[in-house]
Amino acid sequence: MSTQRIGLVGSGSWAERTHAPALAAHPGVAFTGVWGRRPEAAAALAATHGVPAHSGEDGFAELLEASDALAFALPPDVQAPLATRAAEAGRHLLLDKPVATDAATARALADAATGAGVSSVVFTTMRFAPASAEWLADLAGRDGWITGRAEWFGGLYGSDADPSPESPWRREKGGLWDVGPHALSVLFAVLGDVEAITAVRGAPDLTHLILRHTSGATSSAALTLSAPKAAAGVSVTFRGTEGVASLPEGRDTSVTSFTAAIDALLTAIDTKTPHACDVRFGARLTELLAEAEEQLRAAGE
Template identity: 60%
Template structure:
């Protein structure tokens, strides 16, 4: 049974890596409407350090953190996140998930099923859907309609020559590449504006690069080039829509802490109202389904139905 939220919901944090330390922990610790109830990590010493820096306590036992929390935020590799999210939901905790929810359809389906069975609220933190400038832009373009084409390229330089990013040490990003790391960002914009994906053509490029051509339920098509291995001088994230009203370019956004705070607000609202957020676990499942299909299409070198 889902936990009832009090005046100041208690939210626990699972994860101690750079993403948790730079975004999740400061957003939760600095949020006036919630209490950071504790930190759990696979490395107890890292959990203790992050908890101390965030003014809360570390937990060695994740189930104890579930018991002390109304909700949990997860900042873990996707296939570590998924089974823990299932356990959290079964414990009655509302869940704030990272993208992708899982890198297997079965894993993402288990999360969505557990959330539904427990009646808990869920939000998947797709940054562009919660950062104020981009969230507002997405709403405006969805209302405008008339789009026939979307073009996106997300050229990250995480694995480019000379990169010193601490995220480059992430094993799952090294294995799955830009398709799975930045692909959810692009899809999180295209799907609300252009409709669900019905067919995919995908081909691999240099390194981890993938080129996608998507067909949407609205009749529009879109393209996306995704990589984490671009040269630093070529790094860029851009998305443009073309339609009857002309063209519209996705605005820039600053940082992720504020966006994560908005995702926290969305989770609290969904838990209190019982109304699912648009970026819930079911949406996360759909992202995993599309990315799995795209990965298979790239390997097979042909168009694949995404239905």
């Protein structure tokens, strides 16, 4: 792979724990700097990795100028307009999920990236974590799957949760938008795109999705950020003519997974071949989640 100059947009805890360490350690990346909405946080994270810090409008323009690609670690509706600007400037994109929480905004971002001919990857963890990615690829190569189920029970805001992270958008949008992209991404990987979705809300933040895929299979997902500690966890199961396949035990670290996402972006840039989890895929996830949210709103849930 050719070396790419990549800057980081975002300076919060996720950027500190995952994005910045992976970018700094990657042999195919020249880490060009950190941009943050809070100058002091951007300066601290940049100093840790010995790169320039940026903030404000001028700082974003400086990071754009210094980079071939940008990695984003921002709330979705902050990410989308900045990523659109980056795409229009010809910069490749390594995006966080969801790419936006509004379908029109997500489509505009996808159109900007496609129109500019830039490569993109949306970081949905299990599509890149080596163990789960290999498992999903193996299942996708087999026929006969009739259904799948994905359960993401996060405990960030449960009644017995430890102090919650400072993430206003997660509190506002809940499990549907935070862990929903993960669930949809693994179901897509094996069963294909979705042609119909139905959403039902439980309490306090438990959303059930029923999906009909273009392959003819059906699937379901259960999503929350407010599970009790004893009930928290992730499970994925597929059933078909070959029997039952369940997500293997054990998890790769977030840095390992994000490193694989960087690899995927570099490969897409070099080969000029779109990745399966590109920005158009990200926009499709947003369309489905927005449709589910509208169903819940119409039902008074």
